[in-house]
Amino acid sequence: METEHYFYVLYCKDDTFYGGYTTDPERRLKEHNSGTGAKYTRLPSRLPAKMIHTEVFSNRSEATKAEYAFKKLTRKQKITYLQEQGVKEWD
Numbered sequence: 234m235e236t237e238h239y240f241y242v243l244y245c246k247d248d249t250f251y252g253g254y255t256t257d258p259e260r261r262l263k264e265h266n267s268g269t270g271a272k273y274t275r276l277p278s279r280l281p282a283k284m285i286h287t288e289v290f291s292n293r294s295e296a297t298k299a300e301y302a303f304k305k306l307t308r309k310q311k312i313t314y315l316q317e318q319g320v321k322e323w324d
Contacts, residue, residue: 235291240299242286242315244323245279250311252303254296258287285323286315 236256243251243265251273255261262284264270274282290296306314315323 238290238293238296240288240290240296240303241284242303242311242320243274243282244285245274245282247276247278248324249279250308250315251279251282252300254293254300258284283323286318286320288318 239255239258241253241255241258241261243253243262245251251265251271253261253271261270262282265274266281268275268280274280288296288299290299303311303314
């Protein structure tokens, strides 16, 4: 079986968004919320985080390109992107 590669978006308790890459979204969310995920989500003010969006890609390169593109967006652009992807609410 081929590995699926995911670009995901977390909504953090401090009203911010975090974009990341993983092959296992459920495990990754647990890592973030236990404080062992990315440095960004280790701050207690950002936890708990909620996974609000995932996209599946066939390879790591495409998934990390999506992550990079998301991280370059302004907050307003991130909200527009999420709405266009069908994410209705996050808080």
